[in-house]
Amino acid sequence: xxxxxxxxxxxxxxxxxxxxxxxxxxxxxxxxxxxxxxxxxxxxxxxxxxxxxxxxxxxxxxxxxx
Numbered sequence: 001x002x003x004x005x006x007x008x009x010x011x012x013x014x015x016x017x018x019x020x021x022x023x024x025x026x027x028x029x030x031x032x033x034x035x036x037x038x039x040x041x042x043x044x045x046x047x048x049x050x051x052x053x054x055x056x057x058x059x060x061x062x063x064x065x066x
Contacts, residue, residue, distance in 0.1 A: 009034075 009017055020030050 017030060021027075
């Protein structure tokens with residue numbers, strides 16, 4: 001496996017990346033899928049933050065009415 005790639009991935013992912021190499025995935029495929037998953041994770045985090053903000057505003061609005 002490429003030392004360059006191993007130097008940029010977190011330690012907890014090294015075994016998984018090595019397994020993908022062992023299964024025949026190319027470095028480009030692994031990087032592409034990793035990038036896709038990171039983008040998806042960020043999108044979900046943003047959605048959850050927006051929902052949390054909306055819920056907080058609704059709760060504050062109800063508290064003001066009471």
